[in-house]
Amino acid sequence: MVLPKASPEYSEPEYAKPQDRAKAPYYHSNIDHRLVPEELLEKYSHVAREQQLEHIHLIRDKTWDIRAYPCIGLGSWFTPQLSRLPVYDDILRHVKEGAVLMDIGTFLGHDLRRLAFDGASSDKLYGVDIVNHFDISYEFFRDRDRFKGQFIQSDILSTLSPGLIALQGKVDIVLVSQVLHQWDWGNQVKAAETMVTFTKPGSWIVGNQIGNPVAQDVHLKSLSTTVWRHNLDSFAKMFEAVGTATSSRWETQAWLRTFPEMGWDAKDGAWMEPNVCVIEFVARRPL
Numbered sequence: 001m002v003l004p005k006a007s008p009e010y011s012e013p014e015y016a017k018p019q020d021r022a023k024a025p026y027y028h029s030n031i032d033h034r035l036v037p038e039e040l041l042e043k044y045s046h047v048a049r050e051q052q053l054e055h056i057h058l059i060r061d062k063t064w065d066i067r068a069y070p071c072i073g074l075g076s077w078f079t080p081q082l083s084r085l086p087v088y089d090d091i092l093r094h095v096k097e098g099a100v101l102m103d104i105g106t107f108l109g110h111d112l113r114r115l116a117f118d119g120a121s122s123d124k125l126y127g128v129d130i131v132n133h134f135d136i137s138y139e140f141f142r143d144r145d146r147f148k149g150q151f152i153q154s155d156i157l158s159t160l161s162p163g164l165i166a167l168q169g170k171v172d173i174v175l176v177s178q179v180l181h182q183w184d185w186g187n188q189v190k191a192a193e194t195m196v197t198f199t200k201p202g203s204w205i206v207g208n209q210i211g212n213p214v215a216q217d218v219h220l221k222s223l224s225t226t227v228w229r230h231n232l233d234s235f236a237k238m239f240e241a242v243g244t245a246t247s248s249r250w251e252t253q254a255w256l257r258t259f260p261e262m263g264w265d266a267k268d269g270a271w272m273e274p275n276v277c278v279i280e281f282v283a284r285r286p287l
């Protein structure tokens with residue numbers, strides 16, 4: 001089910017606006033190699049193996065025409081990420097027991113489908129995104145008649161939609177992958193403070209984002225933007241600051257990963273700064 005959007009004010013970076021594929025260093029015309037032995041399309045979506053390459057290219061290009069995010073052009077979203085997080089088994093168990101999970105920046109809701117495929121009941125799953133990729137997600141996963149998760153169109157840096165406000169204080173696990181890194185320190189803190197409003201004691205905030213062993217502001221020339229790169233220390237500090245601002249306490253655990261460790265090519269990050277990597281994280285709000 002897709003809930004209507006609330007606010008026309010968007011806070012996306014300029015580079016996310018639709019742009020010419022040929023000019024983007026992170027649009028790779030051939031993403032065949034992303035089709036790692038992948039059961040989701042075959043066993044969940046029932047897309048025959050011989051149709052899968054055509055299917056992922058078609059859907060990737062449809063989504064690129066909506067928003068030109070680097071991970072969409074690279075096709076890196078297609079490599080399973082949530083299921084390789086060290087706490088994935090705990091997340092899955094928790095959701096199977098009835099926990100509510102909200103995926104912020106859900107894009108095609110692929111992580112939600114992974115949970116459903118792994119046995120979670122989809123009716124406790126919520127996908128949030130600033131723009132509607134949801135209709136294409138049903139086309140990709142061929143599950144409009146059976147996926148019971150709800151999609152909410154809302155900007156988490158701006159006025160929240162009523163559907164999101166209704167979930168404040170009710171979410172057990174907030175997932176945020178490949179989203180926070182698009183912002184500077186200030187907007188990452190702002191987004192994290194908003195995420196905290198959905199939580200309650202016992203909740204977790206989990207996910208990953210692009211990181212660097214040296215925490216720093218990085219100017220990305222090809223995106224004409226400056227972003228904050230976290231390392232383990234700065235990530236913990238951000239949650240200390242967020243906890244203070246929201247009167248909540250957070251215990252963080254994080255891991256730095258190379259691109260190959262994420263299942264990506266080392267050259268996928270060649271258009272970014274040296275030593276770029278990924279930070280996976282879990283922030284726990286004690287009971």
Ligand SMILES: C[S@@+](CC[C@H](N)C(=O)[O-])C[C@H]1O[C@@H](n2cnc3c(N)ncnc32)[C@H](O)[C@@H]1O
Nearest residue numbers: 069071077105107129130154155156157177178
């Ligand atoms: C790079 S994709 C990541 C998709 C997915 N989470 C993953 O890990 O593969 C970032 C997603 O965040 C969404 N997004 C960007 N800014 C947002 C905002 N302010 N509020 C909600 N969603 C946002 C984009 O539309 C996009 O679908």
